Amino acid sequence: MDQQQGNGGGSWGSFLKSIASFNGDLASLTAPPFILSSTSLTEFSSYWCEHPSVFIAPAKESDPAKRALLVLKWFLTTLKQQYASRSEQYGNEKKPLNPFLGELFLGKWEDEAGVTELTSEQVSHHPPATAYSITNTKTGIHLEGYNAQKASFSKTINIKQIGHAVLTVPAEGSKEPDTYLITLPSLHIEGLIFGSPFIELDGSSYITSSTGYTAKVDYSGKGWLSGKKNSFTALLFPTGREKEVLFNVSGQWTKNFDMYSGPAKYNGKDSLVDSWDPDRCPTSQLIVAPLKEQHPLESRRAWSKVAAAIAKADLDAVGYEKSKIENAQREARAREKAEGRTWERRYFSTQDNEDAVLVKLGPHVGLPEHGDADKTGGIWRFDQAKAEKVRNAPPLSDEEKTKLAKELLGQ
Numbered sequence: 001m002d003q004q005q006g007n008g009g010g011s012w013g014s015f016l017k018s019i020a021s022f023n024g025d026l027a028s029l030t031a032p033p034f035i036l037s038s039t040s041l042t043e044f045s046s047y048w049c050e051h052p053s054v055f056i057a058p059a060k061e062s063d064p065a066k067r068a069l070l071v072l073k074w075f076l077t078t079l080k081q082q083y084a085s086r087s088e089q090y091g092n093e094k095k096p097l098n099p100f101l102g103e104l105f106l107g108k109w110e111d112e113a114g115v116t117e118l119t120s121e122q123v124s125h126h127p128p129a130t131a132y133s134i135t136n137t138k139t140g141i142h143l144e145g146y147n148a149q150k151a152s153f154s155k156t157i158n159i160k161q162i163g164h165a166v167l168t169v170p171a172e173g174s175k176e177p178d179t180y181l182i183t184l185p186s187l188h189i190e191g192l193i194f195g196s197p198f199i200e201l202d203g204s205s206y207i208t209s210s211t212g213y214t215a216k217v218d219y220s221g222k223g224w225l226s227g228k229k230n231s232f233t234a235l236l237f238p239t240g241r242e243k244e245v246l247f248n249v250s251g252q253w254t255k256n257f258d259m260y261s262g263p264a265k266y267n268g269k270d271s272l273v274d275s276w277d278p279d280r281c282p283t284s285q286l287i288v289a290p291l292k293e294q295h296p297l298e299s300r301r302a303w304s305k306v307a308a309a310i311a312k313a314d315l316d317a318v319g320y321e322k323s324k325i326e327n328a329q330r331e332a333r334a335r336e337k338a339e340g341r342t343w344e345r346r347y348f349s350t351q352d353n354e355d356a357v358l359v360k361l362g363p364h365v366g367l368p369e370h371g372d373a374d375k376t377g378g379i380w381r382f383d384q385a386k387a388e389k390v391r392n393a394p395p396l397s398d399e400e401k402t403k404l405a406k407e408l409l410g411q
């Protein structure tokens with residue numbers, strides 16, 4: 001059993017000591033009970049779209065540079081959800097559940113943007129990788145991507161995100177949909193020493209488009225002498241011409257930011273084109289099916305007993321319920337090996353040949369053509385044919401659900 005949950009957990013002091021000898025495997029960290037979260041990483045994919053109307057806004061813009069700016073705006077608005085929503089007051093970031101292979105998180109948003117569907121699947125266990133697809137049915141705007149994390153220890157836990165996202169925008173008035181290749185920021189954990197962990201982003205991330213624009217986002221935090229938490233500056237320029245800044249954006253990704261035309265030295269009332277204030281734009285609620293209607297591999301159903309044990313702080317029960325899933329998963333992998341087959345992903349497939357998006361846009365943002373496939377188990381793409389097959393399949397009977405839960409989760 002991994003040491004993530006259950007088996008005592010220990011104090012914050014012993015946790016800090018275990019971090020100092022950390023081997024880079026996040027699952028091996030023995031976390032004290034009070035930082036265990038009952039949310040699995042497969043759920044985190046929903047953070048990409050908690051403001052569906054901001055997500056679809058680029059589809060209504062006919063000017064490609066302004067469209068690229070709206071894509072940048074949407075990306076920046078997702079950061080608060082992705083990295084701070086579980087720690088609103090700062091300092092209560094928790095350790096999420098490590099998804100099992102094949103785990104699913106499915107949902108939809110229904111609001112003024114129409115219906116937006118989310119599919120998230122754990123596509124690899126060694127190394128762990130989560131893939132996602134988000135589609136707005138009204139505009140056809142579509143996001144897909146996958147994500148793995150590589151952790152290291154130097155003063156604190158540092159996490160490099162491996163993977164990328166691809167946004168497809170069928171814009172009004174354009175013959176071809178735009179493609180945006182999005183890279184992911186690095187992060188580290190602050191406040192560990194005080195027992196109040198929260199996330200800070202660092203380094204840079206990029207968005208580059210098939211229409212010839214690139215955005216670079218630089219992240220910074222509060223230093224000893226100056227700076228504010230969760231700060232960033234972003235520049236949008238024609239790809240390859242970084243000095244010709246068309247728009248610049250600055251602010252705090254957890255709070256407000258302002259978007260200006262031209263380079264930052266001209267920022268003022270006249271060049272202000274748009275602003276974002278998360279307090280004025282409530283998030284849209286994701287709709288998830290009730291547990292008993294869910295597929296047995298859906299995250300909340302599969303982890304429900306572990307979640308209940310975490311809620312009661314019953315660590316023996318956490319350990320017991322978790323090891324049932326882990327043992328069943330180990331046995332499933334052994335069966336597959338003996339039978340010469342591999343686990344069939346439900347919604348995603350790996351790209352065997354060259355990936356057209358990475359070949360065309362990867363060089364602008366430093367992404368290799370193979371997309372770091374060795375660290376994510378492959379280049380994962382949403383497989384429309386598989387999704388169609390799932391849509392057309394009859395729903396599982398209660399008996400079939402029970403059988404699957406027994407076989408794959410030991411429940």
Ligand SMILES: CC(C)CCC[C@@H](C)[C@H]1CC[C@H]2[C@@H]3[C@@H](O)C=C4C[C@@H](O)CC[C@]4(C)[C@H]3CC[C@]12C
Nearest residue numbers: 026044082083093094095096147149159197199
């Ligand atoms: C609290 C700490 C001591 C335990 C370590 C927890 C660590 C494994 C968690 C903490 C934050 C998590 C990030 C999270 O902020 C957001 C994202 C974005 C999402 O799209 C993909 C997952 C990722 C990178 C989480 C990975 C797990 C992290 C680092």
